[in-house]
Each structure stands twice: as structure tokens, then as C-alpha cells.
Amino acid sequence: MKHFLEIDDLSREEILEVLELSSAASPPKVLSDSTVGLVFEKPSLRTRNSCESAVFQLGGLPVSMVAGEVGIDQRESAEDVARTLASYHQYIGARVFAHSTLIRMAAAVDSIGADAGIINLLSDRAHPCQALADLATIRSHFGLKDGLKVAFIGDSNNVARSLSIGCLTMGLEVSVASPKRYWFSESERRALKEIGNISFSSDPAEAASGADVVYTDVWTSMGQEVEREERLQDFHGFTVDANLMACAGDDAIVMHCLPAHEGEEISRDVLESPASVVWEQAQNRMHVMRGLFLFMNGVRPRS
Numbered sequence: 001m002k003h004f005l006e007i008d009d010l011s012r013e014e015i016l017e018v019l020e021l022s023s024a025a026s027p028p029k030v031l032s033d034s035t036v037g038l039v040f041e042k043p044s045l046r047t048r049n050s051c052e053s054a055v056f057q058l059g060g061l062p063v064s065m066v067a068g069e070v071g072i073d074q075r076e077s078a079e080d081v082a083r084t085l086a087s088y089h090q091y092i093g094a095r096v097f098a099h100s101t102l103i104r105m106a107a108a109v110d111s112i113g114a115d116a117g118i119i120n121l122l123s124d125r126a127h128p129c130q131a132l133a134d135l136a137t138i139r140s141h142f143g144l145k146d147g148l149k150v151a152f153i154g155d156s157n158n159v160a161r162s163l164s165i166g167c168l169t170m171g172l173e174v175s176v177a178s179p180k181r182y183w184f185s186e187s188e189r190r191a192l193k194e195i196g197n198i199s200f201s202s203d204p205a206e207a208a209s210g211a212d213v214v215y216t217d218v219w220t221s222m223g224q225e226v227e228r229e230e231r232l233q234d235f236h237g238f239t240v241d242a243n244l245m246a247c248a249g250d251d252a253i254v255m256h257c258l259p260a261h262e263g264e265e266i267s268r269d270v271l272e273s274p275a276s277v278v279w280e281q282a283q284n285r286m287h288v289m290r291g292l293f294l295f296m297n298g299v300r301p302r303s
């Protein structure tokens with residue numbers, strides 16, 4: 001795997017290897033004398049900090065750039081940005097609005113035979129580094145056991161998509177509850193069903209019933225701000241609160257990629273409850289980035 005644009009760029013076995021490498025003590029400094037370019041078209045707290053920390057821990061230097069100073073497709077094309085960054089950096093992490101931008105960047109790097117791998121740090125379509133951290137978190141609580149049920153309540157968005165693909169790939173059961181107009185498309189639902197056991201509904205209580213993991217994310221993602229008022233109305237009744245958690249399994253955990261919008265997709269008491277593992281999840285962002293860089297550098301766990 002040269003580029004990491006969606007979680008299914010890794011097979012089930014490879015995901016397990018990345019997770020194993022994420023917890024390796026004294027990992028080799030595979031990035032020593034290397035730099036990693038990190039470009040952000042949208043704000044970030046966890047992704048930027050976890051990536052920068054992981055690069056440093058592996059001996060490398062992260063070079064972060066934010067929206068205005070790069071101007072992808074404004075100051076110059078995404079292709080020219082990618083080819084330029086590839087001449088300095090071993091990896092290029094990018095947080096972009098359109099997923100197609102990442103595909104163009106990867107193609108541009110490949111077209112000049114450069115080695116730099118493109119890593120998706122969130123696009124409108126996918127958030128695979130988040131999904132790795134989510135799987136690491138679920139694994140630390142339950143193990144990635146066949147039949148474990150993960151309920152996603154809210155918008156069928158980038159985070160929901162990568163989480164669903166990742167969980168299904170690992171043999172977990174997934175139930176997604178969104179208002180009907182925010183469901184994944186029919187062709188996508190069909191494709192997800194081909195990976196594993198996933199169900200779709202418009203009833204949060206039904207989706208959360210007996211779940212081991214209840215996961216939510218914002219109703220209005222970055223780039224959708226003009227829809228905010230409409231979405232607040234459409235998602236009424238989809239808040240993960242104590243009533244909804246009562247439908248889940250007795251030992252259920254609550255997950256959220258963060259940032260959280262208190263009182264919208266999640267209530268403060270649930271976010272702060274003993275069931276909430278959101279801070280562990282946030283820290284796992286850094287551990288899995290280390291695991292991912294190790295894996296992409298050809299390191300494999302000792303069997």
C-alpha cells in the first residue's frame with residue numbers, strides 16, 4: 001500500500017498489523033532524517049496534534065500547513081501542490097474538502113514516479129485514520145470479536161462510512177440510524193452489505209438496541225455549515241443521551257470522534273459518563289498514526 005485514502009486500502013490482516021504496531025514499545029525510528037508534510041484545508045485539533053506527535057516519536061519532522069498558505073486549487077492546482085510536496089517529504093497527509101482532491105494528489109505523485117505516500121486526514125468521504133483509532137479503542141475494550149455490535153447514530157457521513165467499512169472488515173456487526181434523507185446511497189448500502197452484517201434504519205433506539213458500542217458524530221460536518229439549521233431540525237430525536245443509552249447493552253461504551261456539539265448529537269452527561277471512552281479514542285489517534293507510519297515503512301509486528 002503506497003497511499004492511504006480509505007480504510008479498505010488495508011485488508012483485515014493489515015489492519016490487525018497496524019493495530020499491533022500501534023502499541024509497539026520502543027518502535028524503530030523509521031522517519032529519522034525524514035519530513036512529513038501535513039496540509040489542512042479545514043480546522044483540526046486531534047488530527048494535526050496526533051500526526052505531528054507520531055512523526056516526532058518516529059524520529060521525523062512534521063511540517064504543517066493550513067488552508068490559506070497553500071491554497072489548493074486556488075494558488076495552484078492540487079497536482080502541483082502534491083508534486084512539489086513530494087519533492088521534500090516522505091509522506092503527505094492532507095485534510096481536504098473533496099475526496100477527489102486526494103485522488104488527484106495521489107495520481108500526480110505517481111505520475112512523476114515519486115515515492116511520497118498520500119494519507120487521508122479527512123475528506124468529505126472518509127476518515128480512515130479515525131477509523132483505525134476507533135478500532136484500536138474497541139479492541140482494547142472488547143477485542144475485535146465476531147458479532148460485537150457497533151451502532152452509529154447520526155449523519156451517514158465520512159466518519160460513519162470509514163467506521164462502518166472498518167468494523168465490517170473486522171467481522172463486527174454494524175447498525176446505522178440516520179434520518180432517511182441522510183442515509184448512505186442505495187448502491188453504497190448494497191456495497192456495505194457485501195462486506196458484512198450491517199443494517200440501516202431511521203430509528204435510533206432500534207439501532208442502539210443491545211449494542212456494545214454507541215458511536216456518534218456531528219450532524220453538520222465541516223463544509224456543510226449552510227445546512228446547519230435544516231440539519232438541526234432533521235436530526236431532532238437522534239441525540240445520544242441517557243434514554244438512548246438505556247437501549248444499548250449493559251456494558252456499552254460511547255464513542256465520538258470529536259469535536260462534540262453538546263446537546264446536539266450527544267448530551268454532556270453521556271459524554272462525561274463512565275461509559276464514554278472519547279479521550280482514550282482521541283489519544284489512540286496518535287498511537288495508530290505511529291502504527292500506520294511503521295506499517296507504511298515496511299515494519300511488521302513480531303509474530
Ligand code: CP
Binds near residue numbers: 046122258
Ligand atoms: N476527530 C478529528 O479528526 O478531530 P480534529 O478535527 O480535531 O482533527
Ligand code: NVA
Binds near residue numbers: 220222259
Ligand atoms: N464529520 C466531521 C468529522 C470531524 C472530525 C467533519 O467532517 O467535520
